[in-house]
Amino acid sequence: MAKLTIPAEELMYPGHAACPGCAPALTMRLLLKALGPRTVVSIPACCWTVIATSYPTTALGVAVLDNPIEATGASVSGLRAAADALGLKDVNVVGFAGDGGTADIGLQALSGMLERRTNAIFVMYDNEGYMNTGVQRSGATPLGAWTTTTPVGGSSGGKPEPKKDIMGIVLAHHPIYAATLNPSFPEDFVRKAEKARSLAGPRFLHALTPCPPGWKYSSEETIRLGRLATDSGIFPLFEVENGIYRITRKGGALKPVDEYLRAQGRFRHLGDDDVRRIQEDVRFRWERLLRLEAESANLVNPGSLRFPGPWIGERAGITGTLEADG
Protein backbone atom coordinates (compact mmCIF):
# COMPACT_ATOMS: atom_id res chain seq x y z
CA MET A 1 0.00 0.00 0.00
CA ALA A 2 1.24 3.45 -0.91
CA LYS A 3 2.18 5.65 2.00
CA LEU A 4 -0.67 7.92 3.06
CA THR A 5 -0.03 11.49 1.98
CA ILE A 6 -2.52 12.98 4.44
CA PRO A 7 -3.21 12.01 8.07
CA ALA A 8 -5.12 8.76 8.63
CA GLU A 9 -7.13 10.09 11.56
CA GLU A 10 -10.84 10.61 10.80
CA LEU A 11 -12.72 13.17 12.89
CA MET A 12 -15.66 13.53 10.53
CA TYR A 13 -17.97 10.55 10.89
CA PRO A 14 -19.93 8.92 8.08
CA GLY A 15 -23.71 9.04 8.31
CA HIS A 16 -23.74 12.82 7.97
CA ALA A 17 -26.42 14.58 5.92
CA ALA A 18 -24.42 16.10 3.05
CA CYS A 19 -25.50 15.61 -0.55
CA PRO A 20 -23.61 12.97 -2.57
CA GLY A 21 -20.37 14.47 -3.91
CA CYS A 22 -20.36 17.37 -1.42
CA ALA A 23 -17.06 19.27 -1.43
CA PRO A 24 -17.84 21.11 1.85
CA ALA A 25 -18.05 17.66 3.49
CA LEU A 26 -14.65 16.67 2.09
CA THR A 27 -13.31 20.05 3.19
CA MET A 28 -14.33 19.45 6.80
CA ARG A 29 -12.88 15.94 6.68
CA LEU A 30 -9.49 17.19 5.42
CA LEU A 31 -9.47 20.19 7.77
CA LEU A 32 -9.98 18.05 10.88
CA LYS A 33 -7.29 15.63 9.73
CA ALA A 34 -4.91 18.58 9.83
CA LEU A 35 -6.16 20.17 13.05
CA GLY A 36 -6.72 17.07 15.18
CA PRO A 37 -9.08 16.36 18.08
CA ARG A 38 -8.15 19.36 20.28
CA THR A 39 -10.40 21.57 18.17
CA VAL A 40 -13.67 23.37 18.70
CA VAL A 41 -15.63 24.34 15.60
CA SER A 42 -18.18 27.14 15.53
CA ILE A 43 -20.69 26.65 12.72
CA PRO A 44 -23.33 29.22 11.75
CA ALA A 45 -26.60 28.47 10.03
CA CYS A 46 -25.44 26.98 6.73
CA CYS A 47 -25.22 23.66 4.90
CA TRP A 48 -22.89 22.37 7.60
CA THR A 49 -25.38 22.88 10.45
CA VAL A 50 -27.63 20.48 8.62
CA ILE A 51 -24.81 18.13 7.66
CA ALA A 52 -23.37 17.89 11.17
CA THR A 53 -26.16 18.03 13.64
CA SER A 54 -29.27 16.01 12.96
CA TYR A 55 -30.37 16.07 16.62
CA PRO A 56 -29.32 14.17 18.70
CA THR A 57 -26.40 13.13 16.50
CA THR A 58 -23.16 14.86 15.57
CA ALA A 59 -21.01 14.13 12.56
CA LEU A 60 -17.89 15.54 14.17
CA GLY A 61 -15.54 14.04 16.70
CA VAL A 62 -14.75 17.51 18.03
CA ALA A 63 -16.81 20.06 19.97
CA VAL A 64 -19.28 22.00 17.84
CA LEU A 65 -20.98 25.30 18.65
CA ASP A 66 -24.01 26.22 16.56
CA ASN A 67 -24.50 29.94 16.16
CA PRO A 68 -26.49 32.45 14.08
CA ILE A 69 -25.36 33.07 10.51
CA GLU A 70 -23.94 36.55 11.22
CA ALA A 71 -22.11 35.61 14.40
CA THR A 72 -19.28 33.21 13.58
CA GLY A 73 -16.49 35.75 13.99
CA ALA A 74 -17.89 36.96 17.30
CA SER A 75 -18.36 33.41 18.52
CA VAL A 76 -14.75 32.42 17.85
CA SER A 77 -13.55 35.48 19.76
CA GLY A 78 -15.78 34.35 22.64
CA LEU A 79 -14.59 30.76 22.41
CA ARG A 80 -10.97 31.88 22.53
CA ALA A 81 -11.66 34.12 25.53
CA ALA A 82 -13.33 31.15 27.23
CA ALA A 83 -10.42 28.83 26.41
CA ASP A 84 -8.02 31.43 27.83
CA ALA A 85 -10.12 31.83 30.96
CA LEU A 86 -10.07 28.06 31.43
CA GLY A 87 -6.33 27.92 30.81
CA LEU A 88 -6.73 25.72 27.71
CA LYS A 89 -3.68 26.55 25.64
CA ASP A 90 -3.65 23.69 23.13
CA VAL A 91 -7.12 24.18 21.64
CA ASN A 92 -7.68 25.16 18.02
CA VAL A 93 -10.59 27.58 17.88
CA VAL A 94 -12.16 27.38 14.44
CA GLY A 95 -15.00 29.19 12.71
CA PHE A 96 -16.38 27.23 9.78
CA ALA A 97 -18.83 29.22 7.68
CA GLY A 98 -20.13 29.30 4.15
CA ASP A 99 -19.62 32.20 1.78
CA GLY A 100 -22.81 33.89 3.01
CA GLY A 101 -21.83 33.44 6.66
CA THR A 102 -18.36 34.78 5.89
CA ALA A 103 -18.37 37.33 3.11
CA ASP A 104 -21.93 38.67 3.23
CA ILE A 105 -23.99 38.24 6.38
CA GLY A 106 -20.99 37.23 8.49
CA LEU A 107 -18.64 39.95 7.24
CA GLN A 108 -18.78 42.38 10.14
CA ALA A 109 -18.20 39.64 12.70
CA LEU A 110 -15.30 38.29 10.64
CA SER A 111 -13.82 41.78 10.38
CA GLY A 112 -14.21 42.23 14.12
CA MET A 113 -12.50 38.93 14.87
CA LEU A 114 -9.58 39.79 12.59
CA GLU A 115 -9.29 43.32 13.95
CA ARG A 116 -9.31 42.05 17.55
CA ARG A 117 -6.41 39.80 16.52
CA THR A 118 -8.36 36.83 17.87
CA ASN A 119 -6.15 33.77 17.99
CA ALA A 120 -8.36 31.56 15.85
CA ILE A 121 -8.77 30.04 12.41
CA PHE A 122 -11.69 31.18 10.26
CA VAL A 123 -12.52 28.86 7.38
CA MET A 124 -14.82 29.95 4.57
CA TYR A 125 -16.15 27.03 2.56
CA ASP A 126 -17.18 28.72 -0.63
CA ASN A 127 -19.91 27.00 -2.63
CA GLU A 128 -20.59 30.36 -4.26
CA GLY A 129 -24.16 30.90 -3.14
CA TYR A 130 -26.85 30.27 -0.54
CA MET A 131 -27.07 26.58 -1.38
CA ASN A 132 -28.63 25.38 1.87
CA THR A 133 -31.75 27.44 1.19
CA GLY A 134 -32.07 26.43 -2.44
CA VAL A 135 -29.41 28.23 -4.49
CA GLN A 136 -29.73 31.99 -4.11
CA ARG A 137 -26.92 34.30 -5.26
CA SER A 138 -24.38 35.54 -2.75
CA GLY A 139 -21.56 38.04 -2.97
CA ALA A 140 -19.32 35.07 -3.73
CA THR A 141 -21.39 33.89 -6.71
CA PRO A 142 -19.23 34.40 -9.81
CA LEU A 143 -20.03 36.59 -12.79
CA GLY A 144 -22.57 35.07 -15.14
CA ALA A 145 -23.65 32.21 -12.89
CA TRP A 146 -27.28 31.11 -12.82
CA THR A 147 -28.95 31.01 -9.40
CA THR A 148 -32.65 31.15 -8.52
CA THR A 149 -32.23 34.87 -7.83
CA THR A 150 -30.07 35.52 -10.90
CA PRO A 151 -32.16 33.56 -13.40
CA VAL A 152 -31.51 33.03 -17.07
CA GLY A 153 -34.11 34.24 -19.52
CA GLY A 154 -35.72 37.51 -20.54
CA SER A 155 -33.51 40.40 -19.53
CA SER A 156 -31.49 38.32 -17.06
CA GLY A 157 -28.45 36.28 -18.03
CA GLY A 158 -27.19 35.04 -14.68
CA LYS A 159 -25.35 37.12 -12.10
CA PRO A 160 -24.37 40.49 -13.60
CA GLU A 161 -21.74 41.30 -10.95
CA PRO A 162 -18.33 39.66 -10.37
CA LYS A 163 -17.38 37.62 -7.34
CA LYS A 164 -16.46 39.44 -4.14
CA ASP A 165 -12.72 39.28 -3.39
CA ILE A 166 -12.87 37.95 0.16
CA MET A 167 -9.13 37.29 0.32
CA GLY A 168 -8.56 40.96 -0.51
CA ILE A 169 -10.93 42.00 2.28
CA VAL A 170 -9.29 39.66 4.77
CA LEU A 171 -5.76 40.66 3.77
CA ALA A 172 -6.64 44.30 4.38
CA HIS A 173 -6.78 43.26 8.07
CA HIS A 174 -3.19 41.92 7.86
CA PRO A 175 -3.80 38.51 9.40
CA ILE A 176 -0.87 36.38 10.45
CA TYR A 177 -1.79 33.85 7.79
CA ALA A 178 -4.31 33.53 4.98
CA ALA A 179 -4.49 30.86 2.31
CA THR A 180 -6.74 29.42 -0.35
CA LEU A 181 -7.61 25.73 -0.07
CA ASN A 182 -8.92 23.30 -2.64
CA PRO A 183 -10.04 19.83 -1.54
CA SER A 184 -9.09 18.60 -5.01
CA PHE A 185 -5.47 19.08 -3.85
CA PRO A 186 -5.55 17.32 -0.47
CA GLU A 187 -1.80 17.48 0.25
CA ASP A 188 -1.62 21.24 -0.37
CA PHE A 189 -4.84 21.64 1.64
CA VAL A 190 -3.56 19.71 4.65
CA ARG A 191 -0.14 21.38 4.57
CA LYS A 192 -1.76 24.83 4.72
CA ALA A 193 -4.20 23.85 7.45
CA GLU A 194 -1.34 22.38 9.49
CA LYS A 195 0.62 25.59 8.97
CA ALA A 196 -2.37 27.60 10.13
CA ARG A 197 -2.56 25.40 13.22
CA SER A 198 1.11 26.05 14.02
CA LEU A 199 0.68 29.84 14.09
CA ALA A 200 -0.86 32.18 16.69
CA GLY A 201 -3.09 35.11 15.82
CA PRO A 202 -5.91 35.53 13.31
CA ARG A 203 -5.78 33.04 10.45
CA PHE A 204 -8.08 32.72 7.45
CA LEU A 205 -8.58 29.85 5.03
CA HIS A 206 -10.68 30.18 1.88
CA ALA A 207 -11.76 26.84 0.43
CA LEU A 208 -13.45 26.52 -2.95
CA THR A 209 -16.10 23.82 -2.56
CA PRO A 210 -18.00 22.73 -5.67
CA CYS A 211 -21.70 21.97 -5.09
CA PRO A 212 -23.37 19.46 -7.43
CA PRO A 213 -26.97 20.70 -7.02
CA GLY A 214 -26.07 24.40 -6.88
CA TRP A 215 -23.61 24.39 -9.75
CA LYS A 216 -25.61 21.85 -11.73
CA TYR A 217 -23.18 19.06 -12.52
CA SER A 218 -23.04 15.35 -11.82
CA SER A 219 -21.70 14.46 -8.37
CA GLU A 220 -18.69 12.40 -9.51
CA GLU A 221 -17.16 15.53 -11.12
CA THR A 222 -16.60 17.43 -7.87
CA ILE A 223 -12.86 16.75 -7.66
CA ARG A 224 -12.24 17.25 -11.38
CA LEU A 225 -14.08 20.60 -11.33
CA GLY A 226 -12.09 21.80 -8.34
CA ARG A 227 -8.87 20.89 -10.11
CA LEU A 228 -9.99 22.77 -13.22
CA ALA A 229 -10.85 25.84 -11.15
CA THR A 230 -7.26 26.06 -9.95
CA ASP A 231 -5.55 25.01 -13.16
CA SER A 232 -7.48 27.57 -15.19
CA GLY A 233 -6.59 30.35 -12.74
CA ILE A 234 -10.16 30.88 -11.56
CA PHE A 235 -9.21 29.80 -8.05
CA PRO A 236 -5.43 30.08 -7.65
CA LEU A 237 -3.83 28.30 -4.72
CA PHE A 238 -1.73 30.70 -2.70
CA GLU A 239 -0.89 31.68 0.83
CA VAL A 240 0.02 34.95 2.50
CA GLU A 241 2.11 34.70 5.62
CA ASN A 242 2.79 37.99 7.36
CA GLY A 243 2.14 39.85 4.13
CA ILE A 244 4.34 37.65 1.94
CA TYR A 245 2.49 36.05 -0.97
CA ARG A 246 3.39 32.61 -2.22
CA ILE A 247 1.55 30.79 -5.01
CA THR A 248 1.50 27.12 -4.05
CA ARG A 249 0.52 25.65 -7.40
CA LYS A 250 1.88 26.87 -10.71
CA GLY A 251 1.27 24.40 -13.49
CA GLY A 252 2.83 26.32 -16.35
CA ALA A 253 0.31 27.95 -18.67
CA LEU A 254 -3.22 28.32 -17.38
CA LYS A 255 -5.90 26.19 -18.99
CA PRO A 256 -8.62 28.15 -20.79
CA VAL A 257 -11.68 28.74 -18.61
CA ASP A 258 -13.97 27.09 -21.18
CA GLU A 259 -13.63 23.58 -19.87
CA TYR A 260 -14.46 24.63 -16.31
CA LEU A 261 -17.42 26.75 -17.34
CA ARG A 262 -18.88 24.28 -19.85
CA ALA A 263 -18.89 21.49 -17.29
CA GLN A 264 -21.47 23.31 -15.16
CA GLY A 265 -25.14 23.85 -15.87
CA ARG A 266 -25.06 27.21 -14.11
CA PHE A 267 -22.83 28.59 -16.91
CA ARG A 268 -24.48 26.75 -19.80
CA HIS A 269 -26.19 29.87 -21.14
CA LEU A 270 -22.96 31.86 -21.53
CA GLY A 271 -22.03 32.90 -25.05
CA ASP A 272 -18.53 33.17 -26.48
CA ASP A 273 -18.35 36.88 -25.60
CA ASP A 274 -19.27 36.12 -21.99
CA VAL A 275 -16.60 33.46 -21.78
CA ARG A 276 -14.04 35.86 -23.27
CA ARG A 277 -15.00 38.46 -20.68
CA ILE A 278 -14.53 35.93 -17.86
CA GLN A 279 -11.23 34.79 -19.38
CA GLU A 280 -9.95 38.38 -19.37
CA ASP A 281 -10.98 38.82 -15.77
CA VAL A 282 -9.23 35.59 -14.73
CA ARG A 283 -6.06 36.53 -16.60
CA PHE A 284 -6.00 39.96 -14.98
CA ARG A 285 -6.35 38.51 -11.49
CA TRP A 286 -3.70 35.88 -12.14
CA GLU A 287 -1.18 38.44 -13.46
CA ARG A 288 -1.92 40.61 -10.46
CA LEU A 289 -1.31 37.68 -8.12
CA LEU A 290 2.02 36.90 -9.81
CA ARG A 291 3.10 40.50 -9.27
CA LEU A 292 1.99 40.49 -5.65
CA GLU A 293 4.07 37.38 -5.13
CA ALA A 294 7.13 38.92 -6.78
CA GLU A 295 6.82 42.28 -5.05
CA SER A 296 5.99 40.98 -1.58
CA ALA A 297 9.04 38.69 -1.72
CA ASN A 298 11.24 41.82 -2.11
CA LEU A 299 9.92 43.13 1.16
CA VAL A 300 11.66 40.42 3.16
CA ASN A 301 15.15 41.29 1.91
CA PRO A 302 17.25 42.30 4.89
CA GLY A 303 17.56 46.01 5.23
CA SER A 304 14.65 46.79 2.93
CA LEU A 305 11.09 47.64 3.86
CA ARG A 306 9.74 44.96 6.19
CA PHE A 307 6.26 43.95 7.09
CA PRO A 308 5.86 45.11 10.70
CA GLY A 309 3.81 42.17 12.05
CA PRO A 310 3.43 40.11 14.11
CA TRP A 311 1.60 42.38 16.49
CA ILE A 312 2.75 43.10 20.03
CA GLY A 313 0.84 40.32 21.76
CA GLU A 314 1.58 37.82 19.03
CA ARG A 315 5.30 38.63 19.11
CA ALA A 316 5.32 38.08 22.85
CA GLY A 317 3.69 34.70 22.39
CA ILE A 318 0.59 35.89 24.16
CA THR A 319 -2.21 34.08 22.45
CA GLY A 320 -5.21 35.41 24.32
CA THR A 321 -7.42 37.92 22.61
CA LEU A 322 -7.80 40.14 25.64
CA GLU A 323 -4.16 40.20 26.58
CA ALA A 324 -3.13 40.80 23.00
CA ASP A 325 -5.29 43.88 22.86
CA GLY A 326 -4.02 45.18 26.19
Next chain:
Amino acid sequence: MEIRFHGRGGQGAVIASELLAQAAFLDGREPQSFPFFGVERRGAPVTAYARINDRPIQVRTSIERPDVVVVLDPGLLNTIPVTEGLKEGGLLLVNTRRAPEELPAPPSIRRATVDASRIALSHGLGTPAMPIVNTATLGALAGATGIVTLGAIREAIDLYVPSHPAENVRASEEGFRSVRVAESTAAPLAVSAGRSPALLVLPEGPIATTPSYGIHTAAWRSLTPVVHLERCTRCNFCWKFCPDNAIDFDAHGYPVIRLEYCKGCGICAEECPPRTIEMVAEG
Protein backbone atom coordinates in the same frame (compact mmCIF):
# COMPACT_ATOMS: atom_id res chain seq x y z
CA MET B 1 -50.09 36.70 35.22
CA GLU B 2 -49.26 38.79 32.14
CA ILE B 3 -49.72 42.56 32.03
CA ARG B 4 -49.44 44.80 29.00
CA PHE B 5 -49.00 48.57 29.28
CA HIS B 6 -49.98 51.05 26.58
CA GLY B 7 -48.87 54.65 26.88
CA ARG B 8 -47.20 57.46 25.04
CA GLY B 9 -43.52 58.25 25.13
CA GLY B 10 -42.86 60.38 28.23
CA GLN B 11 -45.79 59.13 30.33
CA GLY B 12 -43.76 56.44 31.98
CA ALA B 13 -45.23 53.21 30.60
CA VAL B 14 -41.83 51.49 30.56
CA ILE B 15 -41.07 52.69 34.09
CA ALA B 16 -44.55 51.53 35.16
CA SER B 17 -43.83 47.98 33.98
CA GLU B 18 -40.45 48.05 35.72
CA LEU B 19 -41.87 49.41 38.96
CA LEU B 20 -44.60 46.78 38.89
CA ALA B 21 -41.98 44.07 38.47
CA GLN B 22 -39.82 45.53 41.26
CA ALA B 23 -42.84 45.71 43.57
CA ALA B 24 -43.75 42.09 42.78
CA PHE B 25 -40.17 41.11 43.57
CA LEU B 26 -40.40 42.92 46.91
CA ASP B 27 -43.56 40.88 47.49
CA GLY B 28 -41.40 37.77 47.11
CA ARG B 29 -42.54 36.79 43.66
CA GLU B 30 -40.86 36.13 40.31
CA PRO B 31 -41.27 39.12 37.97
CA GLN B 32 -40.11 40.12 34.51
CA SER B 33 -40.54 43.36 32.60
CA PHE B 34 -39.40 44.70 29.27
CA PRO B 35 -40.51 47.24 26.68
CA PHE B 36 -41.45 46.69 23.09
CA PHE B 37 -38.61 48.17 21.06
CA GLY B 38 -40.27 50.60 18.73
CA VAL B 39 -40.05 54.29 17.96
CA GLU B 40 -39.33 55.62 21.42
CA ARG B 41 -40.22 59.23 20.80
CA ARG B 42 -42.04 61.63 23.06
CA GLY B 43 -45.76 61.25 22.36
CA ALA B 44 -45.46 58.12 20.21
CA PRO B 45 -47.42 55.07 21.35
CA VAL B 46 -45.33 52.84 23.60
CA THR B 47 -45.93 49.27 24.72
CA ALA B 48 -44.34 47.58 27.73
CA TYR B 49 -44.80 44.19 29.31
CA ALA B 50 -44.64 42.62 32.76
CA ARG B 51 -45.00 39.05 33.96
CA ILE B 52 -45.49 37.98 37.55
CA ASN B 53 -45.36 34.37 38.67
CA ASP B 54 -44.64 32.22 41.70
CA ARG B 55 -42.00 30.29 39.78
CA PRO B 56 -39.03 31.43 37.66
CA ILE B 57 -40.26 32.69 34.31
CA GLN B 58 -38.61 31.12 31.31
CA VAL B 59 -40.55 32.70 28.47
CA ARG B 60 -38.97 35.82 27.01
CA THR B 61 -41.49 36.64 24.32
CA SER B 62 -43.73 39.66 24.03
CA ILE B 63 -47.20 39.24 25.52
CA GLU B 64 -49.95 38.39 23.06
CA ARG B 65 -52.62 37.10 25.50
CA PRO B 66 -52.51 39.41 28.54
CA ASP B 67 -54.54 38.98 31.73
CA VAL B 68 -54.45 42.74 32.33
CA VAL B 69 -54.16 45.69 29.97
CA VAL B 70 -53.22 49.06 31.44
CA VAL B 71 -53.80 52.17 29.29
CA LEU B 72 -52.04 55.30 30.50
CA ASP B 73 -53.59 57.62 27.91
CA PRO B 74 -57.31 57.44 27.06
CA GLY B 75 -56.61 58.85 23.61
CA LEU B 76 -55.00 55.51 22.74
CA LEU B 77 -58.40 53.80 23.00
CA ASN B 78 -59.26 55.34 19.64
CA THR B 79 -55.98 54.63 17.89
CA ILE B 80 -54.60 51.32 19.17
CA PRO B 81 -56.47 47.99 19.56
CA VAL B 82 -55.55 47.94 23.26
CA THR B 83 -57.80 45.02 24.18
CA GLU B 84 -56.39 42.79 21.44
CA GLY B 85 -55.70 39.34 22.86
CA LEU B 86 -57.01 40.29 26.33
CA LYS B 87 -58.24 37.09 27.97
CA GLU B 88 -61.89 36.54 28.84
CA GLY B 89 -62.35 37.67 32.41
CA GLY B 90 -59.25 39.82 32.02
CA LEU B 91 -59.07 43.40 33.23
CA LEU B 92 -58.87 46.64 31.25
CA LEU B 93 -57.63 49.54 33.42
CA VAL B 94 -57.64 52.99 31.83
CA ASN B 95 -56.49 56.39 33.04
CA THR B 96 -59.58 58.49 32.31
CA ARG B 97 -62.17 60.70 34.00
CA ARG B 98 -64.89 58.44 32.65
CA ALA B 99 -66.73 55.76 34.64
CA PRO B 100 -65.53 52.20 33.95
CA GLU B 101 -68.93 51.26 32.51
CA GLU B 102 -68.30 53.71 29.67
CA LEU B 103 -65.17 51.91 28.46
CA PRO B 104 -65.57 50.24 25.07
CA ALA B 105 -64.95 46.58 25.77
CA PRO B 106 -66.82 43.29 25.35
CA PRO B 107 -68.88 42.10 28.37
CA SER B 108 -66.44 39.30 29.09
CA ILE B 109 -63.81 41.92 29.97
CA ARG B 110 -63.72 43.47 33.44
CA ARG B 111 -63.28 47.25 33.37
CA ALA B 112 -61.70 49.76 35.75
CA THR B 113 -60.80 53.44 35.54
CA VAL B 114 -58.75 55.90 37.53
CA ASP B 115 -58.30 59.63 36.91
CA ALA B 116 -54.55 59.36 37.14
CA SER B 117 -53.91 62.58 35.19
CA ARG B 118 -55.74 64.64 37.82
CA ILE B 119 -54.00 62.77 40.65
CA ALA B 120 -50.57 63.27 39.07
CA LEU B 121 -51.06 66.98 38.53
CA SER B 122 -52.42 67.44 42.08
CA HIS B 123 -49.11 66.05 43.34
CA GLY B 124 -47.05 68.17 40.95
CA LEU B 125 -46.03 65.31 38.65
CA GLY B 126 -45.57 66.42 35.04
CA THR B 127 -47.35 69.18 33.20
CA PRO B 128 -51.00 69.53 32.09
CA ALA B 129 -49.90 68.62 28.57
CA MET B 130 -47.98 65.61 29.79
CA PRO B 131 -48.84 64.46 33.32
CA ILE B 132 -46.67 61.63 34.58
CA VAL B 133 -49.35 59.15 35.45
CA ASN B 134 -47.51 55.88 35.96
CA THR B 135 -47.36 55.78 39.76
CA ALA B 136 -51.00 56.78 40.23
CA THR B 137 -52.01 54.13 37.72
CA LEU B 138 -49.87 51.50 39.43
CA GLY B 139 -51.61 52.23 42.71
CA ALA B 140 -54.93 51.80 40.90
CA LEU B 141 -53.73 48.49 39.45
CA ALA B 142 -52.88 47.24 42.95
CA GLY B 143 -56.28 48.46 44.21
CA ALA B 144 -58.24 46.81 41.39
CA THR B 145 -56.42 43.48 41.28
CA GLY B 146 -54.25 42.87 44.32
CA ILE B 147 -51.49 41.48 42.10
CA VAL B 148 -49.03 43.54 44.12
CA THR B 149 -49.40 45.14 47.53
CA LEU B 150 -49.53 48.91 47.98
CA GLY B 151 -46.67 48.59 50.46
CA ALA B 152 -44.45 47.02 47.82
CA ILE B 153 -45.29 49.79 45.35
CA ARG B 154 -44.35 52.41 47.95
CA GLU B 155 -41.07 50.66 48.61
CA ALA B 156 -40.32 50.23 44.89
CA ILE B 157 -40.92 53.95 44.28
CA ASP B 158 -38.62 54.84 47.18
CA LEU B 159 -35.91 52.59 45.80
CA TYR B 160 -36.14 53.26 42.09
CA VAL B 161 -37.82 56.60 41.35
CA PRO B 162 -35.11 59.27 41.48
CA SER B 163 -37.33 62.33 41.15
CA HIS B 164 -40.16 63.31 43.56
CA PRO B 165 -40.39 59.92 45.30
CA ALA B 166 -42.62 61.25 48.10
CA GLU B 167 -45.10 62.80 45.64
CA ASN B 168 -45.11 59.61 43.59
CA VAL B 169 -45.81 57.52 46.68
CA ARG B 170 -48.76 59.77 47.54
CA ALA B 171 -50.05 59.58 43.96
CA SER B 172 -49.91 55.78 44.07
CA GLU B 173 -51.82 55.78 47.38
CA GLU B 174 -54.50 58.03 45.91
CA GLY B 175 -54.74 55.85 42.81
CA PHE B 176 -55.12 52.79 45.04
CA ARG B 177 -58.01 54.42 46.92
CA SER B 178 -59.85 56.02 44.00
CA VAL B 179 -59.84 53.29 41.35
CA ARG B 180 -63.34 52.37 40.20
CA VAL B 181 -64.21 48.87 39.05
CA ALA B 182 -67.37 48.17 37.06
CA GLU B 183 -69.76 45.48 38.18
CA SER B 184 -69.09 42.41 36.07
CA THR B 185 -70.41 38.93 35.54
CA ALA B 186 -66.97 37.90 34.36
CA ALA B 187 -65.14 35.54 36.65
CA PRO B 188 -62.61 37.35 38.84
CA LEU B 189 -58.98 37.24 37.89
CA ALA B 190 -57.06 34.36 39.40
CA VAL B 191 -54.21 36.39 40.79
CA SER B 192 -51.66 33.64 41.26
CA ALA B 193 -52.73 31.53 38.28
CA GLY B 194 -50.81 31.49 35.05
CA ARG B 195 -48.05 28.97 35.18
CA SER B 196 -45.08 29.72 33.04
CA PRO B 197 -45.44 27.62 29.89
CA ALA B 198 -43.26 24.52 30.06
CA LEU B 199 -40.17 25.01 27.93
CA LEU B 200 -37.46 22.57 27.01
CA VAL B 201 -34.59 23.36 29.35
CA LEU B 202 -31.26 22.61 27.69
CA PRO B 203 -28.88 20.72 29.94
CA GLU B 204 -25.46 22.13 30.71
CA GLY B 205 -22.86 20.50 28.51
CA PRO B 206 -23.05 18.92 25.08
CA ILE B 207 -26.57 18.42 23.78
CA ALA B 208 -25.94 16.19 20.75
CA THR B 209 -23.35 13.52 21.46
CA THR B 210 -24.54 10.52 19.46
CA PRO B 211 -22.08 9.96 16.60
CA SER B 212 -23.72 10.11 13.20
CA TYR B 213 -22.20 6.77 12.17
CA GLY B 214 -25.29 5.15 13.63
CA ILE B 215 -27.15 6.64 10.67
CA HIS B 216 -26.90 4.58 7.50
CA THR B 217 -27.14 6.63 4.34
CA ALA B 218 -27.07 3.72 1.87
CA ALA B 219 -30.66 4.44 0.82
CA TRP B 220 -29.48 7.69 -0.82
CA ARG B 221 -27.60 5.67 -3.41
CA SER B 222 -28.72 4.83 -6.93
CA LEU B 223 -25.30 3.66 -8.19
CA THR B 224 -23.05 1.32 -6.22
CA PRO B 225 -19.25 1.29 -6.49
CA VAL B 226 -17.75 -2.12 -7.25
CA VAL B 227 -13.95 -2.38 -6.88
CA HIS B 228 -12.09 -4.67 -9.30
CA LEU B 229 -9.21 -5.39 -6.95
CA GLU B 230 -7.07 -7.20 -9.54
CA ARG B 231 -6.27 -3.82 -11.13
CA CYS B 232 -6.04 -1.83 -7.83
CA THR B 233 -2.64 -0.25 -7.15
CA ARG B 234 -3.56 0.64 -3.56
CA CYS B 235 -2.89 4.32 -4.29
CA ASN B 236 -5.71 5.28 -1.88
CA PHE B 237 -7.00 8.12 -4.07
CA CYS B 238 -10.54 6.75 -3.54
CA TRP B 239 -10.12 7.06 0.22
CA LYS B 240 -8.55 10.49 0.00
CA PHE B 241 -11.40 12.06 -1.94
CA CYS B 242 -14.43 10.37 -0.35
CA PRO B 243 -16.68 13.12 1.09
CA ASP B 244 -18.57 10.56 3.16
CA ASN B 245 -15.61 8.91 4.87
CA ALA B 246 -17.11 5.68 3.55
CA ILE B 247 -13.88 3.96 2.45
CA ASP B 248 -11.62 1.88 4.68
CA PHE B 249 -8.65 -0.37 4.00
CA ASP B 250 -8.35 -4.08 4.57
CA ALA B 251 -5.27 -5.63 6.19
CA HIS B 252 -3.45 -5.60 2.84
CA GLY B 253 -4.19 -1.97 2.08
CA TYR B 254 -6.96 -2.57 -0.45
CA PRO B 255 -9.98 -0.30 -0.27
CA VAL B 256 -13.15 -1.54 1.40
CA ILE B 257 -16.22 0.52 0.61
CA ARG B 258 -18.57 0.77 3.57
CA LEU B 259 -21.76 0.40 1.63
CA GLU B 260 -23.96 1.24 4.61
CA TYR B 261 -22.68 4.83 4.30
CA CYS B 262 -21.79 5.20 0.61
CA LYS B 263 -24.19 7.63 -1.11
CA GLY B 264 -23.02 6.59 -4.56
CA CYS B 265 -21.58 9.95 -5.63
CA GLY B 266 -19.09 8.23 -7.95
CA ILE B 267 -16.06 10.35 -7.00
CA CYS B 268 -13.99 7.25 -6.15
CA ALA B 269 -14.65 5.73 -9.58
CA GLU B 270 -13.95 9.01 -11.34
CA GLU B 271 -10.69 9.68 -9.47
CA CYS B 272 -9.26 6.15 -9.52
CA PRO B 273 -6.16 6.39 -11.77
CA PRO B 274 -6.34 2.78 -13.12
CA ARG B 275 -10.15 2.96 -13.29
CA THR B 276 -10.70 -0.09 -11.09
CA ILE B 277 -14.00 1.11 -9.62
CA GLU B 278 -17.20 0.68 -11.55
CA MET B 279 -20.50 2.34 -10.67
CA VAL B 280 -23.26 -0.24 -11.03
CA ALA B 281 -26.99 0.45 -11.01
CA GLU B 282 -28.75 -0.76 -7.87
CA GLY B 283 -31.12 -3.73 -8.08
